[in-house]
Amino acid sequence: MFGASTLVVKIIGSIGSVSAGLDLGKEGPLVHIGACFASLLGQGGSENYRLRWKWLRYFKNDRDRRDLITCGASSGVCAAFRSPVGGVLFALEEVATWWRSALLWRTFFSTAVVVVVLRGFIEYCNSGRCGLFGRGGLILFDVSDVTVTYHVNDLLLVALVGVLGGLLGSLYNYVLHKVLRLYSLINERGRMAKLLLSLAVSLFTSVCLYCLPFLAPCTPCDPSSETICPTPEGSGNFKQFNCPSGYYNDLASLLYATNDDAVRNIFSTSTPNEFRSISLLIFFALYCVLGLVTFGIAVPSGLFLPIILMGSAYGRLLALALRSFIHIDQGLYAVLGAAALMSGSMRMTVSLCVIFLELTNNLLLLPITMFVLLIAKTVGDSFNPSIYEIILELKGLPFLEASPEPWMRNLTVGELAAAKPRIVSLQGIERVARVVDVLKHTSHNSFPVVDQGAPSSPGGTTELHGLVLRSHLVAVLSKKWFLKERRRTAEWEVRAAFTSVDLAEKGQKVEYVKLTEEEMDMYVDLHPFTNTTPYTVVESMSVAKAVVLFRQVGLRHLLVIPQYQGAGISPVVGILTRQDLRAHNILGAFPHPANKRRRGQKQESMPAYWLAQTKQKEVENREEDDDDDEGEDG
Amino acid sequence: MFGASTLVVKIIGSIGSVSAGLDLGKEGPLVHIGACFASLLGQGGSENYRLRWKWLRYFKNDRDRRDLITCGASSGVCAAFRSPVGGVLFALEEVATWWRSALLWRTFFSTAVVVVVLRGFIEYCNSGRCGLFGRGGLILFDVSDVTVTYHVNDLLLVALVGVLGGLLGSLYNYVLHKVLRLYSLINERGRMAKLLLSLAVSLFTSVCLYCLPFLAPCTPCDPSSETICPTPEGSGNFKQFNCPSGYYNDLASLLYATNDDAVRNIFSTSTPNEFRSISLLIFFALYCVLGLVTFGIAVPSGLFLPIILMGSAYGRLLALALRSFIHIDQGLYAVLGAAALMSGSMRMTVSLCVIFLELTNNLLLLPITMFVLLIAKTVGDSFNPSIYEIILELKGLPFLEASPEPWMRNLTVGELAAAKPRIVSLQGIERVARVVDVLKHTSHNSFPVVDQGAPSSPGGTTELHGLVLRSHLVAVLSKKWFLKERRRTAEWEVRAAFTSVDLAEKGQKVEYVKLTEEEMDMYVDLHPFTNTTPYTVVESMSVAKAVVLFRQVGLRHLLVIPQYQGAGISPVVGILTRQDLRAHNILGAFPHPANKRRRGQKQESMPAYWLAQTKQKEVENREEDDDDDEGEDG
Structure with missing residues (x-):
């Protein structure tokens, strides 16, 4: 489960699947890669090419191995979201079945190292020497440029975001459970079936991403806005895509981009008229389907990004629908929608809250985020268990429930x-x-x-x-x-x-x-x-x-x-x-x-x-x- | 320990002691007040005036009472620092000897409620209707206005901040231990001795705060700066204090202010020439003495703010001394100094990191903060146990160590x-x-x-x-x-x-x-x-x-x-x-x-x-x- 071959497969597979534009998160493979490294270190190398360093023997016991794997997993989350504290808390809330204070600062140390190294690379690559690496700096989806002032009726709307997010999240869990069961039947039929299934999903994704923008009409640029429109570069908010100068295609801005860029575009603040409802609806529907069909195929994948994509579209759609009542920026509603769906599906609280804080760098949003997360979790918990529990149940792993029945x-x-x-x-x-x-x-x-x-x-x-x-x-x-x-x-x-x-x-x-x-x-x-x-x-x-x-x-x-x-x-x-x-x-x-x-x-x-x-x-x-x-x- | 009379005494005492300008933190009493409320709720009211509500009986068992007390304590930290996630993590790292996942989101819920209520009051008091309440908004010491770009030699200097912080922190623990032992001898002599001791410390504090600024000469205002100088209001960066117009007294800016304002002034960014070294040195020495003599007297007090005051002065002093080598703002060095001293004395990592993030709202500083915290903790741990363990040891409370010897x-x-x-x-x-x-x-x-x-x-x-x-x-x-x-x-x-x-x-x-x-x-x-x-x-x-x-x-x-x-x-x-x-x-x-x-x-x-x-x-x-x-x- 944590061997050297798994490590190589995961690294290559995850590079391939992300490049293919599949709707999946990098954090799943990264967590696994981190855990593999840790486990190999604990074993003193792989079975066949074992390193016989003396100091490695100190790790050669169950406890240190478990600790190392926890550190590896939290480093993976940290690397995926550039979120050091969130990584520690993720390990605390989801990964470790058994916790002690020494482990707390050990995971903290490992994520600190990750973030210092990451920061070093970002500094080095700042001049564009490494392609897209380091884009967004240490903060992936920065929305700190808008201040949050909210009123009582905003709290009600935010509560609505939470309730609907909880409902959608538990619905997602329910449907994904069915899909995974179906997939396990298909995957049992041998390697060919697995390969065909992956190819089919991959083809479907590519076709949808390529063709759907043709459906959307061109939107005129907002002349009062200060941002350049249409965006000249490869990644940006306003993609020209077949439109005349001065116009952009809003669906192309979302679909002709990496997953990260798509999230960044939906989260973009102070752009209330950028997306039309119909485009967002198409995007939401597409990613609901992709999020359900992609996870179970035989590629290394994570759940965070697909759910964030769905949730952000849902939040922004809701904000568009209630446009006349809201006082908070639509981009922030997209953030809240993503948080609500995450919490509705994964049922984490503190770690999600910190991950979102570290992703968006808007501390003033924190109280509302907490509010939304708690509501969505409560609503979701009344329907079904968290998505992780469902997956563990399906895989039959001996995971002992946190509390006895x-x-x-x-x-x-x-x-x-x-x-x-x-x-x-x-x-x-x-x-x-x-x-x-x-x-x-x-x-x-x-x-x-x-x-x-x-x-x-x-x-x-x-x-x-x-x-x-x-x-x-x-x-x-x-x-x-x-x-x-x-x-x-x-x-x-x-x-x-x-x-x-x-x-x-x-x-x-x-x-x-x-x-x-x-x-x-x-x-x-x-x-x-x-x-x-x-x-x-x-x-x-x-x-x-x-x-x-x-x-x-x-x-x-x-x-x-x-x-x-x-x-x-x-x-x-x-x-x-x-x-x-x-x-x-x-x-x-x-x-x-x-x-x-x-x-x-x-x-x-x-x-x-x-x-x-x-x-x-x-x-x-x-x-x-x-x-x-x-x-x-x- | 958690009765109704304790509650009343703590509330009145803490209002009195903070108003008297004593060098103590509000978070200690607030944690205690939160725990008292929670404990009373768990008992169904105080011994004498017991409320006999039926639903309160559900809390009437050891486990729920313990959970409630943990929630109360985290709410206290949250209220003191407007730091909801930090409060949860503080409870996780310091308060709870025994943890389970349900407790995690319960404390999270309680701090979410605290922060929403706090936010409501801040919104209401924004127009100045409630005096100084709500100053600083949800973020007490905002330093988000400077961006952090650091180089390799900065990492070395930051490591130095950590090492010295760890040394100072463990030295502080050592001396405070001695002082507390001495005080317990004095306090055993009866109420009169306690009262006299408190009065003496209070008098000493007032005399120092009042007289010391007379020692400092007037500093001419920086004409190129955009801030108003001298500050017209009660609280501000440049106190005029006996100086002619166009001049300010930098020591008065620090001492003629509430403790919160003093920290805010030391943390102030883009003001490299505001404080002279000698003033900072006087401030640092004064607060070292006050921080040691104030904690043990018979008033409700906490340790966070005194250590932050000391640490920030230390960080800023170091930055002034190394002025020609540093690339990071002196205000941020003050933040790092405070973090280093806290970690050197209290030996917490994750919770301190999040509390500092929530206090200062500078996410880009996070990697360095983590680095400093870990170094200071490691250095401190090699000398003596954390200040909390020392205090528990002195009080003889049956606190079971986290791990067996x-x-x-x-x-x-x-x-x-x-x-x-x-x-x-x-x-x-x-x-x-x-x-x-x-x-x-x-x-x-x-x-x-x-x-x-x-x-x-x-x-x-x-x-x-x-x-x-x-x-x-x-x-x-x-x-x-x-x-x-x-x-x-x-x-x-x-x-x-x-x-x-x-x-x-x-x-x-x-x-x-x-x-x-x-x-x-x-x-x-x-x-x-x-x-x-x-x-x-x-x-x-x-x-x-x-x-x-x-x-x-x-x-x-x-x-x-x-x-x-x-x-x-x-x-x-x-x-x-x-x-x-x-x-x-x-x-x-x-x-x-x-x-x-x-x-x-x-x-x-x-x-x-x-x-x-x-x-x-x-x-x-x-x-x-x-x-x-x-x-x-x-």
Whole structure:
């Protein structure tokens, strides 16, 4: 997912798709490229051409790798929008499932580096030496030239922008979901189908962009305006396109331009009569269609720019329609429309607000932007989840929801663990053959290690020693660190044989380890490799609390232990992974809890200590549970 | 801490102290006022005049109260700096120990409301109807009128600003720590001492502000400048103050002004010759002294503005000294100086960056601001902790550090629990007299409930049922919900007697519950009030992991259970609270782990799963532990 080949494909693909004029955002590929770089750095290079620098080993653990990927993603957003703080907040709000303060300033540092480098290139390219690079300076869509003075009725209109934006955004999510499902059916048919689909969309885009401006009539230039009209250069507000001198074609100004320039033109302030409604309507309709059909094709793409294009056209159209009531510039309405649609579809607040501030450089617009974003988010949230959640759901990625579903209170982790296949546990000192067998025939990533009870404990019980990771087992096998007899090893033996780098090594496969018959009959002491204090929960704990623990502490495995230990009771009930705790997967195994969803429980995220506070409620819930269980028996 | 009387005192005190011209920030009291409002709303009004609105009951739980307080604090910052996004990020970076995405947009909503209301008042007061209110519009210190073009050597100078800012900031922290300690000694002597101290500081401030401008000579106005000089109005850049017409006194411009105006004057751009170095030096020295002596006196005060005043003078002084090398406006250097000192003292990054952006409205300055902030933070972090941590440490508030100390890996929670006094546990069905006795003679907030083992379990064992809260016990006592005989109650009995509001009630004292002799001899069934699934850790878990769990999930109590259960072993080893897990308190009980601090361990925060990744390291650590234990025995 983050390999070197992905990186190359993404870079070339994204250059190609942007040059083709497809309706897609650069921020998606840039985020991915940033994450790829970070991940490769964390691995110490690609699988095949691995760099063996010593200092790179420090990153070689899950946590630093995750941090690096977050930094990479925020750098990508920063590079796409020249928005350093927005990039940090985007990572905070969307990317990182698990946050800590050190990560905050690390991402901040990475975006600071990006923006200083970017600024350096812009300074260097200012004289036009690098083509279009650096156009717009550090601020892509500057609208700081108009001051914002607003009245009470403007607030109402702005609220309308927000409400409609929320509606449109959730509608967009709904339709895009359908389109993506259809596309996944097409894409499954093989490479040819993928290629044809991409070609078709690309052809459709080109034809529309080329032909539609012929529909629009020429508009006379406004003689009172100070700007040059028609624009002489390649990019500009007033494209001449087939028109006589002194006239321009407004649709061509929007369509015969890069996506960035189109946004800049729609956002342009103090030009109330530049675009006719019909042109804007054509533009809006075209980009609605393109925004829906382009995202799912097999090219690297992002969602920001398509939605900004749609939203800005929508905002400007609304401003044109309500021309006589508004006191704010139409260009600013376009900005607000874009913000509303973004928030209606992506449901982010703080990061979008800062990204828009950094894109437009109009601080006085900030209060209204916040207002619009919140309204659009609220309206959108009442219809469907955010577009990112929809996409993650479609891709089946194990993304744990931010807060547990209310019905998770009614299910215990014990029930959940019981529904899984019986767990495979290893003895503290285990035969090599058995370890190999277990590794080959299961796909679990960690195994509980149990010991026969100490002489002092009640006879016959097994005791839990801890969890051992698959990667550590493979490392032990490939080092052939075996014992002839069943004995506990001393610490120094382990230290002599393994360095922390050996154990941090990942991706080794048990299939590549060749063992002789003799070796298979030997023993291995797993105690030194066992994490003796994994996070555990008691089987009677509700799934909701387990989800909070899992997500907040950033776990991979959660060990479920029985409430009462004793003779004959296994010391481990089960192991839960991220996949097991996803609402979608739980509903597969337990269809009935979801039905309780509408029993008037507070539809709220739930902190860890909710239980102590809502004891009475839980008493009621437990009774409900009992009823249900009886119903199942009957 | 967040009561109604605090609120009134803070409001009056803060108006008084700002009017007196003391060197203090409004944001401290405003944050506190916001938090007080939020807390009162969460309680449903003050203790004595409690509003009994039904909907307020929804906030009556710990989580919502915490959220409300966070929203209140961010609204305070927003109101102080007219910085909505900065307020949210401040809450994120400094205030909230425990974060979730819902909180992000809730604080965002509250600051959006603040800024819309503020904007409304500014619009209304624009005509001067409300005195100085609304001066500066939504942007307090606007420096957007100069464009920033910088060269490579400017980056070096800016780095110098950052390094010196970090040094000065950590020096400030150090000296302020000493001053606050001295003040706490003085303040302990009673109200009279407090009052005298405040009066002395106030008198000193007034005398300095009044007398110092007499030292400065008159400066001739710059005839080429377009601004009116001397300034006719009360507030302005060029104060005439005893000078003939055509002349101004630059020190008077800084000292005969409100703190906000002084900052505005130092930040003023395109005025390279306005201030003489000697005047700036006097100003800087004065505000260094005032900033150190004012904060600890018994008036509501904040730290932002004093540090901004110091920092801006420092930045401008540096720019004056390096006049011939710099290409950026001196006013912007003042901004950077302020940012550097803030970051050097407070160690925030993203929130400071956004607050400065929103204060100054110069987006092009953003990359350099980020650069300066990061350098100053890094330099400062190498000397001492942030000023907030120092103050929390001095006040002894139970603030859990963001990440565990490295030496915490070498201590288990079992050892920590063993060092505490023996825990008091209750029986599942307990005598009333015992409950009263336990409540009166301990101050714990929760108690483990243990049951005699079920017949099926090995004989003689006690089993843990869960945790019961003190507030629930008091509620049960005051409802006199007692039983004549030892029996388990049914669920409906509890439901008939208690509503969830009864149990959410807090602050009741056991001393006010009057019980007769007869009632004392009765029994109470604690099972229905017990949280049967508290978060538990096994005694062998390291303190570091427990701290991560505690902090990330936002717990109040953590139950420590024995690694192996069995006959004769208590099912609870202990209960750990926030106080028990603070590094400072642990070091009191276990002085030796801190000595290991410099054993070359990675000075890093540690996630939950570090153990699995650094198994080898832990093996080494464990050996060290063994050595130490032997040392103690010998």
